[in-house]
Amino acid sequence: MFEEIEVEDGTTMRAYVARPSSPAPHRAILLFQDALGVNVSLRELADDFASHGFVAVAPELFHRFAPGFEDTVLDMGKLMPLIRKLTIEGMLADIRAAYRWVTSQHDVDAKRVAALGFCMGGRATYLANSEVPLAAAVSYYGGGIAPALLDRAPRLNGAHMFIWAAKDRGITLEQHRAVTDAVRAAKKRFVDVEFSDVDHAFFQKTTDRYDAWAAKQSWKMTLAFLEENVP
Numbered sequence: 530m531f532e533e534i535e536v537e538d539g540t541t542m543r544a545y546v547a548r549p550s551s552p553a554p555h556r557a558i559l560l561f562q563d564a565l566g567v568n569v570s571l572r573e574l575a576d577d578f579a580s581h582g583f584v585a586v587a588p589e590l591f592h593r594f595a596p597g598f599e600d601t602v603l604d605m606g607k608l609m610p611l612i613r614k615l616t617i618e619g620m621l622a623d624i625r626a627a628y629r630w631v632t633s634q635h636d637v638d639a640k641r642v643a644a645l646g647f648c649m650g651g652r653a654t655y656l657a658n659s660e661v662p663l664a665a666a667v668s669y670y671g672g673g674i675a676p677a678l679l680d681r682a683p684r685l686n687g688a689h690m691f692i693w694a695a696k697d698r699g700i701t702l703e704q705h706r707a708v709t710d711a712v713r714a715a716k717k718r719f720v721d722v723e724f725s726d727v728d729h730a731f732f733q734k735t736t737d738r739y740d741a742w743a744a745k746q747s748w749k750m751t752l753a754f755l756e757e758n759v760p
Contacts, residue, residue: 547579553636561646566599601735665758
């Protein structure tokens with residue numbers, strides 16, 4: 530189901546919320562969208578996380594200019610104008626709002642909150658881990674972290690898993706290394722994973738970049754990482 534979340538700048542942000550059927554208190558996870566929005570794939574992922582005992586919250590990051598947007602096709606001519614409208618300040622406000630909302634829920638243990646995101650959502654996850662006290666975070670092919678946000682590495686809270694696609698033409702090897710170098714220099718706990726034969730968006734099953742093997746393997750790694758850090 531969708532919930533309405535008030536943001537500090539006076540806007541209202543919809544978020545898809547999935548809850549476990551098991552007894553509370555629960556862990557929680559913030560799920561940050563890629564450019565395709567809070568689409569059916571992300572909602573299914575939220576439902577899957579709920580089956581693993583998480584209250585999953587997927588906020589609509591395009592809410593200020595394209596509320597309710599969702600798609601299944603990686604048409605960058607249509608998607609890039611939306612991505613360019615995002616601001617760091619707006620994303621941080623949305624992160625704080627989503628975190629406040631989920632930690633205020635009666636069935637959530639506020640000390641066991643994680644985040645996960647894809648592409649621009651991977652960047653939002655990195656921002657979230659440096660902005661609010663997360664227990665863990667997972668960034669799938671997070672674009673735009675290097676070089677602009679490397680100075681936030683010392684502020685990371687929970688252990689962070691970075692997952693990359695070696696054939697990603699939008700995130701260079703140098704950018705990938707710059708992120709991990711910055712986190713390493715900050716002496717933060719992290720895991721760095723690269724899938725050698727896949728492209729950006731390999732987890733997004735509605736697109737032609739979907740790779741079932743890499744998606745399955747990365748999902749297993751993600752669940753193991755979260756089980757270890759958000760028990």
